[in-house]
Amino acid sequence: MKSLFQFLALSAFVFTGILNAQETTEESSVRDRAYDVERSAQRKVIPYEHLREADVFYEKRMWREINVHEKMNKPFVYPQEFFIEIVLDAAYEGIIGAYDILDDEFTTLMALEQVKGIGNSTDTMLVTDPITLEEKYEVIEKKLNREHIKKYRIKEDWIFDKQLSSLYVRILGIAPILAKYDENGNYIADILMFWIYYPELRKILVNKEVFNPMNDSQLLSWDDIFEMRLFSSKITKVSNVWDRRISDYATGVDAMLEHDRVRQELFEYEHDLWSL
Numbered sequence: 299m300k301s302l303f304q305f306l307a308l309s310a311f312v313f314t315g316i317l318n319a320q321e322t323t324e325e326s327s328v329r330d331r332a333y334d335v336e337r338s339a340q341r342k343v344i345p346y347e348h349l350r351e352a353d354v355f356y357e358k359r360m361w362r363e364i365n366v367h368e369k370m371n372k373p374f375v376y377p378q379e380f381f382i383e384i385v386l387d388a389a390y391e392g393i394i395g396a397y398d399i400l401d402d403e404f405t406t407l408m409a410l411e412q413v414k415g416i417g418n419s420t421d422t423m424l425v426t427d428p429i430t431l432e433e434k435y436e437v438i439e440k441k442l443n444r445e446h447i448k449k450y451r452i453k454e455d456w457i458f459d460k461q462l463s464s465l466y467v468r469i470l471g472i473a474p475i476l477a478k479y480d481e482n483g484n485y486i487a488d489i490l491m492f493w494i495y496y497p498e499l500r501k502i503l504v505n506k507e508v509f510n511p512m513n514d515s516q517l518l519s520w521d522d523i524f525e526m527r528l529f530s531s532k533i534t535k536v537s538n539v540w541d542r543r544i545s546d547y548a549t550g551v552d553a554m555l556e557h558d559r560v561r562q563e564l565f566e567y568e569h570d571l572w573s574l
């Protein structure tokens with residue numbers, strides 16, 4: 299009889315716990331805002347204006363680098379969702395293609411397994427068995443640390459349309475740059491991971507919101523960030539007869555001066571076209 303009573307008491311306790319758990323896991327009806335938010339997650343990319351080859355009066359190809367440590371680029375590492383999370387998730391799921399870094403002309407599409415293996419490594423460590431106290435070597439797999447991706451390379455074309463008298467910029471590709479460190483945490487070098495064809499990526503970015511430091515009620519999409527040029531970057535290469543990067547002939551302050559010179563040259567060229 300006593301055992302039956304204990305069984306019934308235990309059953310009642312467990313049942314009460316299940317009910318409490320169900321009550322605590324119910325979806326809250328509390329609104330975490332002063333008003334109802336109705337944002338569409340089915341926004342579509344605004345297509346570019348049609349550009350005829352015959353109307354292209356001037357064209358210059360440039361490569362830039364975005365550093366997430368710069369103040370204007372802090373949205374790239376917003377804790378709610380890093381920009382690299384959007385890019386890698388889309389690449390790992392095969393939604394967008396990743397192209398090999400052998401060239402930046404999007405000619406060699408990488409296999410999905412190859413993309414997922416970038417940044418991963420294996421290491422051999424001496425470990426001690428907690429029971430037998432025996433020491434043995436074990437192979438440990440190290441996954442890609444997404445926080446080490448602190449730069450992005452951009453390939454873009456600046457085009458002057460003589461028909462509409464407008465200067466356009468068209469981003470063609472984006473490449474994440476992984477910072478590599480040694481076993482002691484010392485920086486070694488930057489490694490280009492892969493290239494993403496930007497016109498394909500736009501279809502995803504247009505529905506991905508990004509933190510707007512100026513106004514919480516007007517959240518921007520990542521497509522807005524790139525198309526409205528709401529980021530800071532430095533020019534690392536301009537199309538030239540030697541196919542050289544700025545770092546090949548200038549470093550430090552000289553490289554920054556060369557960046558400013560190229561930017562000013564583009565501005566003056568556009569200004570001169572308007573004054574003709």
